[in-house]
Amino acid sequence: MKYEAISAGALDESQTIGTPSTNNSLKMQLRRAERWNRTRAFLLVVPLLLFVGVTFIMPIMDMLHRSIHDPLIVDHLPKTVAALESWDRQQIPEDTTYAVLAQELVSLHKQRDLAKVAGRLNTEFSGMRSLLSKSARGLARLNAGAGLESAADTREAMIRIDARWSDIQPWAAIKNLNSRYTLSYYLAALDMHYDVSGDISAQPERRQIYKALLIKTFAMSALITVLCLLLGYPLAHLLATLPESRSNLLMIMVLLPFWTSLLVRTTSWIVLLQTEGVINDVLISIGLISERIRMVHNLFGTVIAMTHILLPFMVLPLYSVMKNISPSYMRAARSLGAKPAYAFIHIYLPQTLPGIGAGAILTFILSIGFYITPALVGGRSGQMISNFIAYHMQTSLNWGLAAALGGILLGMVLLLYFVYNRLIGINSLKVG
Template sequence: MKYEAITTSTLVEPPLDIDARKRLKQQLRQAERWNRSKAFLLVVPLLLFVGITFVMPIIEMLHRSVYDPLVADSLPRTVAALKQWDRQQLPEEAIYAVLAEELVSLQEQHELSKVAGRLNSEYSGMRSLLSKSARRLSRKDTITRLIDTGSVRTAMIDIDQRWSDIAPWAAIKNLSSRYTLSYYLAALDMRYDENGEISAQPEQRQIYKTLLLKTFAISALITALCLILGYPLAHLLATLPESRSNLLMIMVLLPFWTSLLVRTTSWIVLLQTEGVINDVLIHLGLISERLRMIHNMFGTVIAMTHILLPFMVLPLYSVMKNISPSYMRAARSLGAKPGYAFIHIYLPQTLPGIGAGAILTFILSIGFYITPALVGGRSGQMISNFIAYHMQTSLNWGLAAALGGILLAMVLLLYSVYNRLVGINNLKVG
């Protein structure tokens, strides 16, 4: 049988010319661009959803926390006239006349209460001062007569002696800009003083700084309690046989299937003065007088710890489940005592779960609203309750946005610290 000789040249394809290589590379780039475009189009709905429901509200909140056009729009002539005022002495007669005319105009348009309320937050008593002055100046063409005689300043001081003070005028000038940091200063118990300098609020008006520190302290305490209670529970779930572990995991997840309001109401039933816990303690003879465990800080901490405990257990469990028991057995076989082996071998491997559970629990706790409002009462409330108050009752959305912006900044700071110490790539949440 004869075989034809096959030379090497018949097996090797001829090399492509330069133009063919360029066309091939171009086709490959086009194919890659098309694949990336298809992948991007698939996630466009998700990006739109996240942008509309999450990113845009945050941007709007941050914008509202620094945007305050009410005084500039309501008193434009007064604001323009005060630009050259040096804050060293009372304004000139012409500025008094301009303000008097604008106050009367706002009174007739029923818009005075808005600007008066905003100025009152900057200078206490401004609401009554503006309302009283506008009411007195609007009688029988008083403004025209006073302007003609050049006695507007004297008349306004006669109406209220506070017009002879620089403070009301400084308050108007401090809020004359459309963009201001006054909301953030108020959220930190600070303000612009009569000279336009940043100073502390009067002691009787300082509430937010203490409330912020209280919120972070409560959140840290709840996070610590969840870690103390959740760590042994997660270890038990990770080491038990799968059949028993699954049953206990159902018990851990059971609160997620119950409404937050229902769980909070249940704690009210348990903790109230005539509640179940007090009845049991009295029946057992452990106490002689009923304990006050609700509408205070104790009730807030207990209820929130119970509600947030699963958020600590799940990240810990996901990490512990992947730790081989052979590490502990090897340490014991080498002579290490159980406590030493746990601290030096097992505990360091669970740090990603501890970090993830701690940051998740802490962030959730600083924004809690329903539980502190129902269980904590007045003394157990947190900063989120005051944010809701300014949004719903006082309608001071700028201050509410500033308080929310401070919380957001603290969360981002906490996130950066976690990323530096543990690494966001090690985040495991179950």
């Protein structure tokens, strides 16, 4: 009887604990269920990933590729590029190189592809457009009359057509573009270029545009960010400390610009700031000024309009942080003898740093990419780098330079994110 009782107890215990094979089976089923849950979650996110990839990542990758990909000269002047491969840049090339270039220029002239090649080379060396066009027409007439019999004759004919072919600069411009991938667009975006010897040097002062424009863009963005912070910080503090009924009403006033078209807000500032506008009329009527002030189509108008448009992007992150700060901290500091200014600087302000950082980075990044407001309100002196990117995309059709300028802006934004992550941390980013 005792043996049977012990056996029955052991059987019940084995049924309760389970055999090793049963435990392994349960673990496998659990892992399978978890794997299926992860797969299902990933499949639900796939449409969003595809959308982001097609509309965001792929255009950026295409832009970065265009900024370094420049196959035009290699594709249209392959024999000339090959002939210049061993050229030492010390003296004019050999006669055979002249003959090869003449043959390809005449061919491009007949195929009506010379304009593209001449335009690209003209960005490297001023005057190449007229030089190539003039030379192609002259060589085509000589070939029609069978006036060229040797490479030496071709060289002499090209120099007679235009004396610049006796200089090494046109040849150096062609050799500088002897690769499908080049940094010439980025150099141009920084007001530099490859010189006659193939070294990197600064552009002539009269052709330096983009470096000063980039500095101006970042300086304007920094100024607008500071102005938004100075105006938005007390407003966000007021929203966070007022009773909920009043703060909600003020929050509607802050969000009201989001419900109005950007174009409408921009043109409204033109009406307000123009010489015959409302602000000038008011200032003259109250006697503060005797002559009308020009406040539009300049840098001042751009800063004012952009500060108004970007102010909510500073207020919302600050409000989201300030709303979660308990007022008991300030009361405790005051009860311990701290003065209001000391308590604010050492107690309240450090707790709002995540909101300051989030608002500053949002405002700064949005401002460096603004296009419509500087174009309408800024005029010539108030334009930013984004306006020149649009010019090269739509008017000059120099997409490589536009992509290089965009790549520089992208690099600066990534650097800003890196600095923000090191100082404050991306995980503390709060936008509302």
